[in-house]
Amino acid sequence: MHPGTEALIQAVLDGEASERERRELEQLLESDPGARARFEELRELFDMLEGAQKLEPPPALASRVLANLPRRPAPLRRRFFDWLQVLSGPPPALRYAVAFSVGLALAIGVYELALHSDDPVDPLQAVGSLFADEQTLAPHATYEVPVALPWIHGSVRVGRLHGLAVLMFDLDSRPGVVLGLEGSGHGEVAGLLWFGDHGAQARIDDRGIWIPQGGRQRFALLLRDPEEILRLRFAPEADPGPGAAIQALEIRVPAAAADSRS
Amino acid sequence: MSKDDDVGLVRRCRNGDRSAFELLVRRYQGPVYNAAFRLLGNRDDALDVAQIAFLKAFEGLDRYDSRHRFFSWLYRIAVNESLNALRGKGRNQPLSGAEAAPDTEDPARRLAESQTGRILHHALDTMELEDRVILTLRHFVECSYRDIGEILDIPEKTVKSRLYSARQRLREQLQAGGN
Numbered sequence: 001m002h003p004g005t006e007a008l009i010q011a012v013l014d015g016e017a018s019e020r021e022r023r024e025l026e027q028l029l030e031s032d033p034g035a036r037a038r039f040e041e042l043r044e045l046f047d048m049l050e051g052a053q054k055l056e057p058p059p060a061l062a063s064r065v066l067a068n069l070p071r072r073p074a075p076l077r078r079r080f081f082d083w084l085q086v087l088s089g090p091p092p093a094l095r096y097a098v099a100f101s102v103g104l105a106l107a108i109g110v111y112e113l114a115l116h117s118d119d120p121v122d123p124l125q126a127v128g129s130l131f132a133d134e135q136t137l138a139p140h141a142t143y144e145v146p147v148a149l150p151w152i153h154g155s156v157r158v159g160r161l162h163g164l165a166v167l168m169f170d171l172d173s174r175p176g177v178v179l180g181l182e183g184s185g186h187g188e189v190a191g192l193l194w195f196g197d198h199g200a201q202a203r204i205d206d207r208g209i210w211i212p213q214g215g216r217q218r219f220a221l222l223l224r225d226p227e228e229i230l231r232l233r234f235a236p237e238a239d240p241g242p243g244a245a246i247q248a249l250e251i252r253v254p255a256a257a258a259d260s261r262s
Numbered sequence: 263m264s265k266d267d268d269v270g271l272v273r274r275c276r277n278g279d280r281s282a283f284e285l286l287v288r289r290y291q292g293p294v295y296n297a298a299f300r301l302l303g304n305r306d307d308a309l310d311v312a313q314i315a316f317l318k319a320f321e322g323l324d325r326y327d328s329r330h331r332f333f334s335w336l337y338r339i340a341v342n343e344s345l346n347a348l349r350g351k352g353r354n355q356p357l358s359g360a361e362a363a364p365d366t367e368d369p370a371r372r373l374a375e376s377q378t379g380r381i382l383h384h385a386l387d388t389m390e391l392e393d394r395v396i397l398t399l400r401h402f403v404e405c406s407y408r409d410i411g412e413i414l415d416i417p418e419k420t421v422k423s424r425l426y427s428a429r430q431r432l433r434e435q436l437q438a439g440g441n
Contacts, residue, residue, distance in 0.1 A: 006426065007422065007426070010422070010425065010426055010429070011422075014400070014407070014425075016406065016407055041433070042429070045429060045432065045433055045436075046401075048378060048382055048436075049382070049397070049401040049402075050401065051378065052378075052379055052382055052383075052401070052402070053379055054292070054296050054402065055295060055296055055299055055305070055308075056292070057291040057292050057294075057295035057296075057312070058295075058305075058309055060309065061287075061291050061295060061309055061312055061313060062284070062287050062288055062291055064309075064313050065287050065313055065316040065317060065320075066280075066283075066284055066287065068313075068317060069280060069283065069317070069320055070320070070321065175310045175314065176310060212310075212313065212314050212317060213314055214347070214350055215350055
């Protein structure tokens with residue numbers, strides 16, 4: 001069959017043909033048994049596809065989306081730290097060079113500010129700038145996260161920087177995991193920073209840190225004035241039902257004296 | 263739904279009106295969920311991916327270019343998220359038992375439709391992802407050639423040729439499955 005005839009048949013069945021093309025096909029089908037057979041063949045396939053059931057979206061979809069919308073479409077805090085993720089894109093040599101240059105410039109800026117200004121350095125900004133080089137956080141302890149749960153594994157490093165307790169997570173989880181801080185002893189959440197090239201999906205909401213997308217996630221939680229012992233609670237989803245495998249992990253926050261940048 | 267309506271809602275979202283985004287979610291949750299379901303073959307995964315797609319769209323509203331249609335942009339996110347999820351699982355997921363139950367009242371028709379649906383679903387599952395994506399967009403999300411071109415960032419001519427080839431292969435799969 002002529003390729004033009006095939007294209008014409010499919011355009012008509014797809015509802016993409018003009019009135020003139022439809023009339024042209026009608027005439028063709030009357031005079032060409034081969035074209036008629038092909039048309040019937042394809043119409044049968046189209047009927048099968050069109051007849052396939054379309055699913056109603058579950059009510060949970062809209063409610064889950066709306067419950068998890070961030071405060072505004074593009075949080076300024078995330079934009080500010082976007083460069084941290086950009087650094088993972090280029091080749092390693094260029095990445096390190098950029099990281100070193102940016103880190104050096106920011107470190108000088110922070111140092112100059114501290115020397116020549118009476119305004120206190122914003123610790124969140126300072127920590128963010130130093131994260132170009134992750135080694136600036138000397139970990140005081142590393143915890144495996146957590147035990148015997150099939151839907152999440154990884155580690156948490158904990159240290160101190162600029163008066164903040166810093167929990168650096170390197171996790172591999174399924175989508176929807178919620179990581180909460182139990183009790184009221186965790187102090188004030190100063191920020192959440194993302195690293196690397198793994199989607200950086202974790203975000204803070206009322207329940208804690210929500211990880212909507214599966215796979216590897218690397219982020220740091222910054223806490224101001226936490227108590228010495230923190231209890232992290234890992235839940236498999238936003239609203240775990242009764243009997244859900246929830247695991248808590250106790251973390252000891254190093255004393256303020258151990259701050260590597262205070 | 264007209265492009266202008268969507269663009270107006272997007273503008274309201276950018277100005278902080280979250281109720282405008284709710285309207286967009288309710289308007290497009292059906293196609294987004296169905297696209298994810300047809301690509302992933304699993305209702306739970308489809309729910310997760312559809313949720314992520316909407317949240318990513320919300321977070322990326324500043325990057326949306328209103329010269330294009332909003333739903334094309336949104337479906338593109340949904341398709342990409344579905345493909346990411348499939349890659350994350352390392353393989354196409356089996357679809358057995360995943361076909362939607364028909365809602366007709368007639369038991370005989372129900373059975374026939376259910377069997378047809380399973381056969382179709384199985385045939386689609388054996389196809390290459392590129393074929394599944396284009397067939398899903400055309401037949402389960404009801405996109406036009408132009409829409410598909412925007413979503414996949416390919417010319418309409420390529421949309422047509424890919425659709426023709428995908429249908430040919432689907433037909434062959436169905437025939438092979440019937441033998």
